Amino acid sequence: MSKKKRSQTFTTVTLDSLSKLPPLSNDPPVATAESVAAPVPETPLAPAAPPAAVAEVQAAPAIEPPPVVVEKENSNAPPAPEPEPVAKRPSPEPVSEEEILRDAPALALLEMPEPETTPVVETAPPPKPAIPPMFVMMIASEMAPVAKVGGLGDVVYGLARELEIRGNAVEIILPKYNNMRYDHVWGLTKAYDDLWVPWFGGAIHTSVWFGFVHGRKCFFIDPHSADNFFNRGVYYGHNDDVLRFAFFCRAAMEFIHKSGKQPDVIHCHDWQTALVPVLLYEMYQHLGLRHPRVCFTIHNFRHQGVTGEQILHATGLHRPEHFFSYDRMRDNNNPRALNLMKAGIVYSNFVTTVSPRHAWEAKDGGQGDGLGHTLHTHHYKFGGVLNGLDYDYFNPETDKYIPAHYSAATLEKKYENKKALRNRFWLADNEKPIVAFIGRLDQQKGLELVRHAIFYALNNRAQFVLLGNSPERGINDHFLGLKRQLNDSPDCHLEIGYHEELAHLIYAGADLMIVPSRYEPCGLTQLISLRYGTVPVVRSVGGLADTVYDKDYSPRPLHERNGYVFDHANNAGLESALTRAIGCYYHFPDHFRQLILNGMKCDYSWNNPGQHYLNIFDYIRDK
Ligand code: ADP
Numbered sequence: 001m002s003k004k005k006r007s008q009t010f011t012t013v014t015l016d017s018l019s020k021l022p023p024l025s026n027d028p029p030v031a032t033a034e035s036v037a038a039p040v041p042e043t044p045l046a047p048a049a050p051p052a053a054v055a056e057v058q059a060a061p062a063i064e065p066p067p068v069v070v071e072k073e074n075s076n077a078p079p080a081p082e083p084e085p086v087a088k089r090p091s092p093e094p095v096s097e098e099e100i101l102r103d104a105p106a107l108a109l110l111e112m113p114e115p116e117t118t119p120v121v122e123t124a125p126p127p128k129p130a131i132p133p134m135f136v137m138m139i140a141s142e143m144a145p146v147a148k149v150g151g152l153g154d155v156v157y158g159l160a161r162e163l164e165i166r167g168n169a170v171e172i173i174l175p176k177y178n179n180m181r182y183d184h185v186w187g188l189t190k191a192y193d194d195l196w197v198p199w200f201g202g203a204i205h206t207s208v209w210f211g212f213v214h215g216r217k218c219f220f221i222d223p224h225s226a227d228n229f230f231n232r233g234v235y236y237g238h239n240d241d242v243l244r245f246a247f248f249c250r251a252a253m254e255f256i257h258k259s260g261k262q263p264d265v266i267h268c269h270d271w272q273t274a275l276v277p278v279l280l281y282e283m284y285q286h287l288g289l290r291h292p293r294v295c296f297t298i299h300n301f302r303h304q305g306v307t308g309e310q311i312l313h314a315t316g317l318h319r320p321e322h323f324f325s326y327d328r329m330r331d332n333n334n335p336r337a338l339n340l341m342k343a344g345i346v347y348s349n350f351v352t353t354v355s356p357r358h359a360w361e362a363k364d365g366g367q368g369d370g371l372g373h374t375l376h377t378h379h380y381k382f383g384g385v386l387n388g389l390d391y392d393y394f395n396p397e398t399d400k401y402i403p404a405h406y407s408a409a410t411l412e413k414k415y416e417n418k419k420a421l422r423n424r425f426w427l428a429d430n431e432k433p434i435v436a437f438i439g440r441l442d443q444q445k446g447l448e449l450v451r452h453a454i455f456y457a458l459n460n461r462a463q464f465v466l467l468g469n470s471p472e473r474g475i476n477d478h479f480l481g482l483k484r485q486l487n488d489s490p491d492c493h494l495e496i497g498y499h500e501e502l503a504h505l506i507y508a509g510a511d512l513m514i515v516p517s518r519y520e521p522c523g524l525t526q527l528i529s530l531r532y533g534t535v536p537v538v539r540s541v542g543g544l545a546d547t548v549y550d551k552d553y554s555p556r557p558l559h560e561r562n563g564y565v566f567d568h569a570n571n572a573g574l575e576s577a578l579t580r581a582i583g584c585y586y587h588f589p590d591h592f593r594q595l596i597l598n599g600m601k602c603d604y605s606w607n608n609p610g611q612h613y614l615n616i617f618d619y620i621r622d623k
Contacts, residue, residue, distance in 0.1 A: 131618045136163055137263035137292070138172040139252045141245060141272035142235065144393075145500060146184045146213045147177055149235050150440055151387065151524045152269060152299045155354070158390040159267075159613060160216050162606035166614065171263075173252045175244075176209055176220035178231040185211040185218070195258060197223065197251040198316045206251055221251045237471045242307040242340070243314060245272035250315045253279045253289075262291045265617040269297050271305030274344030275315060278329070281347055282317060293620040295613075296348035297385075298341065300521055301362055301369045302444060305340030306331050312338070332370045342374050349620040351375075351382045352613075354522035355543030359384030367519065385613060386546055387522040388606030389531060394507075396532050401504035406533075408600045411593070414508065414533055421509030424502075425493035427463055432491065433585045434463045435578070436510035436534070438503050438525050441470035441479060441496075446539065449516035449574050451482065454492065456575055462582050463491040467506055469498050507532040512581050518569050520544050526563070530599035535592070536563040537577050547604060551595055552580060562599040 138160055142153035160170045182188070191210035196203040209220040223229055229244040238244065253276060256263070268276045277294040309320045323329045323338060328346055331339035345351050353359050359382065362368035363375040375382055392398075396414070397407050404416035422429055435457040439445050450466070457464045470476050476496055483494040495502065507513075513529035515538040522543030526536040530547075538544040549556045550565040564581045566573035584592045 131614050133167045134264035134617060134621060135169045136265050136267055136617065137256065138170065138267045139273045139276055140174060140269045143172060143174055143213065145181055147174060147180045147235060151522065154524055155387050156269060157216060158388055158606050161390065162610035166610060172216055172218045174218055174220055175230040175248050176222040177235060179233050184213055187211055195255055197254050199247060200314050208255055221248055223247065223251065242305050242311060246275055246311050246315050249273055249275035249279060252276065253284050257284050257287060257289055264292065264621045265295055266292050267295045270299050271303055271341040274305060274340040277347035278343050291622050293349040293622060295350045295616055295620065296344040298353045301367065301371060304369065306337045308337060332373060342371055345374050345378055349381065350616050351378065352385050354387045355546045356384035357546045358521040358542040361542060385609050386543060387524065388609040389524060389527045389604050391605040394528050394531050396508055399504055401501040402508040408597050411533060411596065417505065417508035421505055424505065425465060427493060428490035432461055432463045433511035433582060434465055434509065435512045435514060436465045436506050437514050438467045438506055441468040441475045444517060444519040446516035446518045446569055449569065452571050453514050453516065453574055453578060456578060458489065458491055460582055465506055465510060466494040467499065467503055469496055507534055510534045511585060512537055515544055516574055517541055517544065527604045530562060530602050530604065533596040533600050535581060535595050535599060537581050538563060538565055539569055540565045540567050559598055562595060562602060
């Protein structure tokens with residue numbers, strides 16, 4: 001299929017597209033009495049001597065925010081009908097598209113204004129209404145820089161910050177991992193000491209801590225149980241991961257309920273928090289949590305939390321006959337399993353993934369890992385919003401991890417960072433470009449192409465630097481073997497491990513960044529590279545295709561082209577792009593410099609995506 005055809009089918013979430021959707025009803029299934037977990041003490045949670053900061057956090061958003069401008073407003077649109085009260089819903093089924101669409105034409109007919117018969121006199125459009133501020137509760141398994149494994153952590157921090165800048169109140173609930181970067185948490189205090197989280201018919205005594213992470217208000221869930229759910233020294237990779245994060249979901253909901261918080265929107269992320277909307281609509285809504293609506297963002301379809309019936313008994317949902325339905329949680333491929341990510345899609349009020357291209361890939365391009373059909377069923381509440389980048393944290397003008405600050409106007413200073421990078425890795429100081437790779441060493445990143453790129457670069461008058469690690473020992477060992485093999489090369493350094501600070505030096509010091517992914521929902525490395533004037537060389541997939549435009553072949557105007565792109569995930573594809581990139585560096589330095597400047601001019605900050613998320617939240621909120 002041609003690129004042009006594809007682009008016509010992408011789903012970008014704009015207010016325009018949202019305003020064409022039918023109004024939401026009060027949403028998913030109504031639980032019956034027996035679905036409500038048994039021993040839930042009814043007393044509201046008493047904070048354990050909350051610090052001044054906590055008291056402030058719990059108050060309704062007090063600041064008068066600057067008005068947030070809605071992108072487009074159809075002043076003729078009929079007013080959205082009041083959502084039907086849940087108690088009146090006749091059926092306990094998840095809301096189907098048909099059900100929502102059924103009344104839409106009639107409403108449109110009834111409330112559309114009469115067609116104009118006299119010529120319309122153009123007047124100034126009415127002022128655009130602002131989106132009223134809201135209280136957003138994020139629930140996530142990662143947040144940068146305190147608990148970061150990959151891009152998910154960056155997104156949770158960056159979006160939370162952007163929403164706050166726009167005048168909304170944002171709080172974030174995270175597990176309290178023992179291996180977190182506690183040096184990034186300020187004022188960590190036990191805020192609630194007596195949360196009893198129902199679990200397998202009993203309850204686990206849990207403390208909730210509060211602390212600021214670079215200004216973000218975070219609550220950390222700390223269970224006191226022999227399971228040691230979050231004291232494992234790593235974030236993921238244990239056999240009981242599904243149980244660990246199911247507990248986290250139940251604890252987060254129990255905390256929201258008992259602390260009396262009433263967020264407008266709960267924003268949860270990936271399978272680890274996908275049980276949140278299930279718990280809300282099957283259980284907590286009937287305990288009084290009627291106000292919040294849920295947006296579920298899928299960062300990676302490859303990990304879905306496929307599990308067995310036990311999870312229902314652990315979390316108090318029970319009723320396997322209810323949940324083992326294809327309309328709810330039954331896995332599309334394994335009839336004996338439940339699928340948490342699928343449940344997140346079915347039960348949430350809106351579902352996003354992290355780029356428009358990937359929304360298409362997941363729903364129509366066979367990359368939804370078995371969830372394409374579910375996305376089709378729920379297509380009316382699904383779309384792609386490109387991730388943003390925290391332009392304050394990733395800023396070559398102020399980055400505290402790099403020795404020389406620079407901007408587009410002082411680009412020559414970037415080369416001091418190149419020198420520093422070479423010193424750090426004992427690389428030869430010569431005329432060659434530095435090609436870099438930073439990322440998780442995961443098959444989805446195209447590891448055989450990364451390996452090929454190392455040798456191809458070294459054989460084609462370039463240096464190569466790699467920073468990456470994998471939770472899989474075999475993969476790490478493979479790259480450690482390569483490192484030993486190339487140890488004597490003055491043009492190559494492979495660093496196996498996770499180093500935030502070093503990553504910044506590489507972004508600032510390298511000339512080219514390769515991202516040869518087989519699968520890439522959004523990708524942040526290319527966005528960070530653009531910001532640091534490091535030219536990305538990427539495979540045309542997911543968010544990479546949405547953000548990098550080929551210098552030679554893109555149909556975009558010259559000044560928008562910012563890198564090199566190849567289509568096929570094979571050596572020939574990679575070589576074609578890398579040859580052009582290295583060739584341009586040597587033979588057309590002016591063009592190369594222009595490419596750098598084009599990249600640095602791009603705006604991949606949270607500015608646009610922040611507005612898209614606000615539009616979505618405003619669309620689903622209980623007004
Ligand atoms: P993914 O979410 O699939 O891991 P992304 O490209 O979306 O990939 O995000 C990766 C983020 O993690 C980037 O901020 C990147 O700089 C960072 N990162 C990945 N691996 C490392 C590492 N070994 N050391 C430091 N930072 C890393």
